[in-house]
Amino acid sequence: MHSTIKDVAAHSGVSIATVSRALNAPQLLNAETLAKVRESIEALDFMPSARGRQLRGVRTRLVGVVVPTLANPVFAESLQGIDEAACASDYRLMLMTTAYDSARERRAIETLREQRVDGLIATVADAESNPLLDELDRIGLPYVLAHNDTAYRAAVSVDNRRAARDGVCALLQRGHRRILMLAGSFAESDRARLRYRGYEDAMLGAGLTPHPPIELDFNADDLPPSLLAHLSDPARRPTALFCSNDRLAIIVMRGLRHAGLSVPGDISVLGFDGIPLGEWLSTALSSVATPNREIGRYAWLHLAARLGLPGDTANGPVPFKLPHSVRTGATIAPLIDPAARTASLVSENPA
Amino acid sequence: MHSTIKDVAAHSGVSIATVSRALNAPQLLNAETLAKVRESIEALDFMPSARGRQLRGVRTRLVGVVVPTLANPVFAESLQGIDEAACASDYRLMLMTTAYDSARERRAIETLREQRVDGLIATVADAESNPLLDELDRIGLPYVLAHNDTAYRAAVSVDNRRAARDGVCALLQRGHRRILMLAGSFAESDRARLRYRGYEDAMLGAGLTPHPPIELDFNADDLPPSLLAHLSDPARRPTALFCSNDRLAIIVMRGLRHAGLSVPGDISVLGFDGIPLGEWLSTALSSVATPNREIGRYAWLHLAARLGLPGDTANGPVPFKLPHSVRTGATIAPLIDPAARTASLVSENPA
């Protein structure tokens, strides 16, 4: 099917070594020989096999990338960042998705080891106690986590806890006191848990008692009763909702409007992730924005360093924690009703 | 670095052939030998190299995937579809992005040829006259296009022209006559052009003169003058806008609201793509929805067939054209003002 270096050698009447040199060190060849070989390469549509090369060589110039899903724009964005950076270093990506499933994580990593990737970038369900990663450490296959927020391994992310705290503080600064946190499935993400910690930090810091998180597993058209119960009494309902991600925030906003509540008139909404679309909504979504593309790019930079690739050392060491920002759009309003300031859904903290 | 089949053979005191059999045909081995070999495999963290295998074998079980960008959820979705389907057939993905740039398309395809992918799935800027694809045809490397809408090559997509026509017809049926089409960059997408043709079809079919498309290259916060000019006079402004994709539609809706126009009160908006987020907007976006994930899946099915993989033949031949649907959300309202029916931005077609 494919022509090989042998075919080219035969076609141009030289040895395979000469063809190899035409490919890798053309300056060593006689100009005429080179021309002849190149003609044959053209004529035969020859394209050297990375397989043959890699078998011989030390590196495959392949990076494995493991992400939960591409349906989440957060991962699509960081993948984009990895792709751009890795391509610039002449590396190629092998992509595997896991749907947050640890069996699939295991298969993904096995596959990538078989493919002899030089290293890998992964977003895993559990970054801390993870035997798969321990094994990578043991066998010495370099990897860098992206989005996972842990101090125990090389991991590029924002500081989710502080980011969430800062987001909630922005609400507090605008006078909100009755702030609820909504989350997708906690089970599936260590990040959601850290964000809840951040919410707690902010609330406690303001002398307020954090409310337990409300978990929403959302596929319905309307808000679940667990949330509606909190919204019924205007005097006691929360004045702001902090959602653990933007998709959730958008869905919730819709539900609120269906329930006859205006955003931000009746209730403010803050998301997390900073997906691009949020900014374009007619009521621009407020969000704790994370630099997803940069997370991908920095993950690659760290991996590149571990691979001993010539790095851009001009800017000093590459950070693991990237700065977040609180993007206050139109979905947050300052609280003006003084009554709301004193009424309390969450009881005041005596401390 | 990695241990090889030789290491395992030495460690367990058998020949490399036996190790190979332990991997590929364990039933041929004596139970004790097998156990011994497996122990060594464990002990040495041995993982067979796909490189060695592929060099010998006919197939690499690798598919190349070439998409313009992952920032567009349309491609992220179809990639997801490819991934799911290909993984199910025990194939792995090599991903390359091109940013609609033909030089990058060329490099992507070269890279994938070097990697000896068994076939590839691509979304290219120009599907019809494309030397790269012609070359693939010549050398016999199987490929299937996704999203590209052409009859000249194997390509899985919706019928963009008919889909656009159907979308515009939905507007016409609701009494709209002054309908404008907005598009991103036409240069970059054959699909946008086909969608404009569909708009023309619908307008002409209703005895109306289509208006030239308004091209928006959007990064600004407000609507460009080219569009605002059309909106100034309430008596003559369009009653509906057909946008060539959903991102554009969302941005335009925001601009309209900034300009003091309500959607759909003053003006209806129809998008194209059916991105999931659109449905979750508080005013759910109307859109000509395309089955992106299915496009990916079917592209794989076609490729699998060309690769001679055992296909799911139960459901008959796999189609190339997938059904679109017009999702009418809240951004379209029927036209009630009879005055608007007769006034005309676009002149009535005498035919």
Place this chain on the structure above:
DNA sequence: ATGAAAGCGCTAACAC
């Protein structure tokens, strides 16, 4: 400046 030959990790005849 070019060729001959070994070897990368593995599979598959073929032998025993």
Place this chain on the structure above:
DNA sequence: GTGTTAGCGCTTTCAT
């Protein structure tokens, strides 16, 4: 049931 060996496509000494 297991071992020996050739060879997949390429790079890389080592000769010439």
